[in-house]
Amino acid sequence: MKPINVGLLGIGTVGSGTFRVLQRNSEEISRRAGCAIRITMVADKDVARAKAIVGDTAQVTADALDVINNPQIDIVVELIGGYTIARELILKAIASGKHVVTANKALLALHGNEIFSAARARGVTVTFEAAVGGGIPIIKSLREGLTANRIEWIAGIINGTSNFILSEMRAKGAAFADVLQEAQRMGYAEADPTFDIEGVDAAHKLAIMAAIGFGIPVQFSKVHVEGIAKLAQEDIRYAEELGYRIKLLGIAKRKPGGFELRVHPTLIPARQLIANVEGVMNAILVKGDAVGQTMYYGAGAGAEPTASAVVADLVDVARMLTADPEHRVPHLAFQPDRLSDVPILPMGEVETSYYLRLRVADKAGVLADITRILADQGISIEALMQKEPHAGEEHVDIILLTHLTQEKKIDIAIQRIEALPVVSGNITRIRMESLQ
Amino acid sequence: MKPINVGLLGIGTVGSGTFRVLQRNSEEISRRAGCAIRITMVADKDVARAKAIVGDTAQVTADALDVINNPQIDIVVELIGGYTIARELILKAIASGKHVVTANKALLALHGNEIFSAARARGVTVTFEAAVGGGIPIIKSLREGLTANRIEWIAGIINGTSNFILSEMRAKGAAFADVLQEAQRMGYAEADPTFDIEGVDAAHKLAIMAAIGFGIPVQFSKVHVEGIAKLAQEDIRYAEELGYRIKLLGIAKRKPGGFELRVHPTLIPARQLIANVEGVMNAILVKGDAVGQTMYYGAGAGAEPTASAVVADLVDVARMLTADPEHRVPHLAFQPDRLSDVPILPMGEVETSYYLRLRVADKAGVLADITRILADQGISIEALMQKEPHAGEEHVDIILLTHLTQEKKIDIAIQRIEALPVVSGNITRIRMESLQ
Numbered sequence: 001m002k003p004i005n006v007g008l009l010g011i012g013t014v015g016s017g018t019f020r021v022l023q024r025n026s027e028e029i030s031r032r033a034g035c036a037i038r039i040t041m042v043a044d045k046d047v048a049r050a051k052a053i054v055g056d057t058a059q060v061t062a063d064a065l066d067v068i069n070n071p072q073i074d075i076v077v078e079l080i081g082g083y084t085i086a087r088e089l090i091l092k093a094i095a096s097g098k099h100v101v102t103a104n105k106a107l108l109a110l111h112g113n114e115i116f117s118a119a120r121a122r123g124v125t126v127t128f129e130a131a132v133g134g135g136i137p138i139i140k141s142l143r144e145g146l147t148a149n150r151i152e153w154i155a156g157i158i159n160g161t162s163n164f165i166l167s168e169m170r171a172k173g174a175a176f177a178d179v180l181q182e183a184q185r186m187g188y189a190e191a192d193p194t195f196d197i198e199g200v201d202a203a204h205k206l207a208i209m210a211a212i213g214f215g216i217p218v219q220f221s222k223v224h225v226e227g228i229a230k231l232a233q234e235d236i237r238y239a240e241e242l243g244y245r246i247k248l249l250g251i252a253k254r255k256p257g258g259f260e261l262r263v264h265p266t267l268i269p270a271r272q273l274i275a276n277v278e279g280v281m282n283a284i285l286v287k288g289d290a291v292g293q294t295m296y297y298g299a300g301a302g303a304e305p306t307a308s309a310v311v312a313d314l315v316d317v318a319r320m321l322t323a324d325p326e327h328r329v330p331h332l333a334f335q336p337d338r339l340s341d342v343p344i345l346p347m348g349e350v351e352t353s354y355y356l357r358l359r360v361a362d363k364a365g366v367l368a369d370i371t372r373i374l375a376d377q378g379i380s381i382e383a384l385m386q387k388e389p390h391a392g393e394e395h396v397d398i399i400l401l402t403h404l405t406q407e408k409k410i411d412i413a414i415q416r417i418e419a420l421p422v423v424s425g426n427i428t429r430i431r432m433e434s435l436q
Numbered sequence: 437m438k439p440i441n442v443g444l445l446g447i448g449t450v451g452s453g454t455f456r457v458l459q460r461n462s463e464e465i466s467r468r469a470g471c472a473i474r475i476t477m478v479a480d481k482d483v484a485r486a487k488a489i490v491g492d493t494a495q496v497t498a499d500a501l502d503v504i505n506n507p508q509i510d511i512v513v514e515l516i517g518g519y520t521i522a523r524e525l526i527l528k529a530i531a532s533g534k535h536v537v538t539a540n541k542a543l544l545a546l547h548g549n550e551i552f553s554a555a556r557a558r559g560v561t562v563t564f565e566a567a568v569g570g571g572i573p574i575i576k577s578l579r580e581g582l583t584a585n586r587i588e589w590i591a592g593i594i595n596g597t598s599n600f601i602l603s604e605m606r607a608k609g610a611a612f613a614d615v616l617q618e619a620q621r622m623g624y625a626e627a628d629p630t631f632d633i634e635g636v637d638a639a640h641k642l643a644i645m646a647a648i649g650f651g652i653p654v655q656f657s658k659v660h661v662e663g664i665a666k667l668a669q670e671d672i673r674y675a676e677e678l679g680y681r682i683k684l685l686g687i688a689k690r691k692p693g694g695f696e697l698r699v700h701p702t703l704i705p706a707r708q709l710i711a712n713v714e715g716v717m718n719a720i721l722v723k724g725d726a727v728g729q730t731m732y733y734g735a736g737a738g739a740e741p742t743a744s745a746v747v748a749d750l751v752d753v754a755r756m757l758t759a760d761p762e763h764r765v766p767h768l769a770f771q772p773d774r775l776s777d778v779p780i781l782p783m784g785e786v787e788t789s790y791y792l793r794l795r796v797a798d799k800a801g802v803l804a805d806i807t808r809i810l811a812d813q814g815i816s817i818e819a820l821m822q823k824e825p826h827a828g829e830e831h832v833d834i835i836l837l838t839h840l841t842q843e844k845k846i847d848i849a850i851q852r853i854e855a856l857p858v859v860s861g862n863i864t865r866i867r868m869e870s871l872q
Contacts, residue, residue: 021584021726031651032583099762116767125762129581135727137581143769144580145565145573147468148457148747155871214778215467215770222780235793235864238835242819244791246866258779260786267791267868273712273733274871285871290457291571291744293871294734297709298727308727311584320764325756326535326561328764331552333579334651342650344658345694355680355703357671383678399674428671430682432703435591435710435721435729 003036004318007067007098008058009089010079011044014103014130016053017303018077018310023057029311031338032330033318037311039077043067068093075317077310078102087111094118094126099321101313103130103306106195109204109220112211125320127313132205133158133282135305136298137312142212142286149288151213153253158205160280160300161189161196162228162248166265167278170236170245176229188280198227199248199263206250210261213252213286219261226264239267245275348408353382356400356410357428358417362389366422367398373416374402377409395424401432439472440754443503443534444494445525446515447480450539450566452489453739454513454746459493465747467774468766469754473747475513479503504529511753513746514538523547530554530562535757537749539566539742542631545640545656548647561756563749568641569594569718571741572734573748578648578722585724587649589689594641596716596736597625597632598664598684602701603714606672606681612665624716634663635684635699642686646697649688649722655697662700675703681711784844789818792836792846793864794853798825802858803834809852810838813845831860837868 006022008015019039022029030036039057043064044050050060064080067073068089076093078100080086086107091114093100100119102108108115108131119126129139133156142151157163161183168179180197183189195201207220228248239246244267253260268275273295277283282300287293299305319328330336360366367384374381383401402410414427442458444451455475458465466472475493479500480486486496500516503509504525512529514536516522522543527550529536536555538544544551544567555562565575569592578587593599597619604615616633619625631637643656664684675682680703689696704711709731713719718736723729735741755764766772796802803820810817819837838846850863 017726025584025586025725028586028651029583112767117772119767120763120772123760123762126767135582135724136730137577140576140581141573143765144752145576145748146571146744147465147751147769148461148744150461150464155869212769214776215464215768215774216776216778216780218768219780224783224786231866232864234833235791235866238793238821238823238833239791239866242791242821242835242837244868249869251869255781255785255787257785258781261780262783262786262867265866267866268871272871273709276709276712288571288744289461290453290740290747292735292738292741294572294732296730296732298730302728304726305728308582308584308724311726312581315583316580320761324559325761325764326559327556328756328761329579331548331555331562332651332654333583333648336553336556338651339647340650340652342652343694344652344655344697345691347660347698349691349693350660350696350698351691355671355675355678357674385674385678387674397670397674399678401678428668430667430671430675430701430703431698432680433591433685433687435704435708 001035001322003038004074004321005040005072006037006075006077006314007041007070007073008039008077008079009043009064009067011042011050011053012079013303014306014310015079017307019053021304021307021311029315031334033315034335035318035322037314037318041067041070041073064089068096068098073098074321075099075101075314078104083107083110090115091118094122094124097122097124099124099317100126101310101317102126102128103310105131105204105208109207109218112208112218125317127316129313130306130309132208133284133296134298134300134302135308136282136284136296136300138284138296139212141296142209146286146288146291149290151254152287152289153251154209154213154284154286155249155251156284157247157274157277157282158250158284158300159196159202159248160282161193163277164188164280166228166246166248169233170240173233175233176231197229199225202248202250202263206252206261206263210252210259214254214259216259222261224262224264228265231265243270244268245270247275348406350407351404353404353432354402354410355430355432358398359395359424360398361422362394362396363422369420370417374413377413379405379409379413437471437758439474440510440757441476441508442473442511442513442750443477443506443509444475444513444515445479445500445503447478447486447489448515449739450742450746451515453743455489457740457743457747465751467770469751470771471754471758473750473754477503477506477509500525504532504534509534510757511535511537511750514540519543519546526551527554530558530560533558533560535560535753536562537746537753538562538564539746541567541640541644545643545654548644548654561753563752565749566742566745568644569720569732570734570736570738571744572718572720572732574720574732575648577732578645582722582724582727585726587690588723588725589687590645590649590720590722591685591687592720593683593710593713593718594686594720594736595632595638595684596718597629599713600624600716602664602682602684605669606676609669611669612667633665635661638684638686638699642688642697642699646688646695650690650695652695658697660698664701667701679706680704681706683711784842786843787840789840789868790838790846791866791868794834795831795860796834797858798830798832799858805856806853810849813849815841815845815849
């Protein structure tokens, strides 16, 4: 199958992440897309930097029009940002019959209706998974996954910078201004953080999600926007005393007379899952009348998480361009002739850590015997807890947590420990996962 | 646009949910799909029950072959379950050129490779979003949303019955057998709960997700399966003392020598978001090399959540059948000529509850003045907290939580309260959402 040629406009953080992911995962991606997807041309004002990144894999130009006018290019990826130049270039790319992938939420929030209408008229598609929630496939979920539903409301933590600041203010009892400085030092907030901390970025994303969820035009100007800059430390503390957390939420809600669209700091019950989304992570709750509540969680920014969404859009367009409609997405995601025969490991080869509970006689030397058997299998102990014996009983419960080891080693160790005369009954073994 | 005709095989819980959702949301669904989607034929052994549900909207038959052989039917929805009859009917539907939508995880886990291969050869598609995670669009997310990634691991709470039992055992300190009985009384566990509590259902779903995530054939027979039936109450308690929760996880992990596929009770750190997924809810964590961790959360079972996934598949197939590839999914999910002009409400009309913080002189009668102003606006108070005055200060902080009210009413109330001579400075107002 003929490869898909991609032209990249702007190779900053997300652009270089996109280039890197397409290179590193080219095998996985072509197994899924049914064809190779390659960046063959890059436009960036900083030609030297662009060349340093792409080497000789792609042509580099300072002029974006070189990309747009190149007949070899199938898809234009716009990662310049802003409203002015990006808008012109996208409209030109559409006019020249290119499909467009963009991460530009600000542009779509303000000019999305114009851009989508131009694309439709020209028979091309504009995709924008990366515009909301970074690598979380929230656009696809709303647009294709929840189509059965009348969407009742959407509520999301959709600005990582604000969520990082709020998380730190709560965890450290620090003031807004101090945490903002820390966020800037760590690269989680920009030198000019206005769009993030004043809620504008979240409002851009909310306007896009509301349009998709409710079937209304994109209406950024109608969103009520309040940021977190005026939040006082004591409110975070008082909220906590009352059982709440304060999060910057983007909320879109269907009401009898119309839709509510608003971004503001919000008290939410601390026991709610979304109240426990911390740091720069994003999460979007969607309430549908049939499905009930669903939530989508992940990194809302960063080079590779955002690139993950850009490349997913590229695969979507590639599948559309190369496959018959009924074979667009393979049943098992990968092309059927490119499934892997890498084996499933037998359970003995599985590596994990373990919780072991054993009942032993309350005597000296018991622990030494047990730890010796574990050490003989190369199993090291992460934690050990010995419970007090129950009244009138001679046995005590010992709980051991091990470090990573192989199932076949723990099998041998368990067998040998159970054979010790001081051990009573069988050992309970439960596997552990850190999920890191 | 010509409507899409759907034939339903089996109209039990999920089948009647599917019928209901398609009826109730026909307007939303056709605005998204670009055409009407209607169930025109139903096959069920219980013809009387089927007729009671569908009335005169669809033809009812006892013979599934009537549906499969009907040339008017575009898509066959299989909701019979089980391995034998369902397999035969799906293969026959494929042979007669029908697209197939199914929620049958057991069948796909055992015979998926055969079924997908038959569908591909015949040029039809078999979709199965409802087979894993109920209404959560996890199949679409893995298959289309995360295509940029080399998937490193998947770990999911994918059996609601088991998760309900584990949640109750922890919350109430109850024994497995007692909670199982409770779950059966509440309809969360079947009369024969073997597949759920022994991990078989989770293993079916894991085999399907692993195939899609890693690009390997569906290999149910290679999954290591352990359920929750032998879990002792004390292990849940000890795990908690050590900072862990026990969840039944389906885990698929890429390792150097092959893939691990296993279902078993697992200790996971209590601070992890997924450790806090309670009751019958499902959640799937996916780790990709580019995107990092993403999580998908929602109802894993039930009539309408499962119907949500079945209907999403129907919309997917309808979009494939009726639209040019580049217009398959409208940019804003809904057909551009069918966007709604329902207005965005002005902020004064927004209804929510409020956190108010005010600084008042520590005198008798102050609260009476404040609550009178709120009552005049019809605003009722949910909670009130008065803080001790700081040493040497004459003012105290009062925090009020209100019930639902309109923004314009709270605006008036705030203005009047701020005008009281006993109130010092401005009132801090933060909106609240219960997210229920």
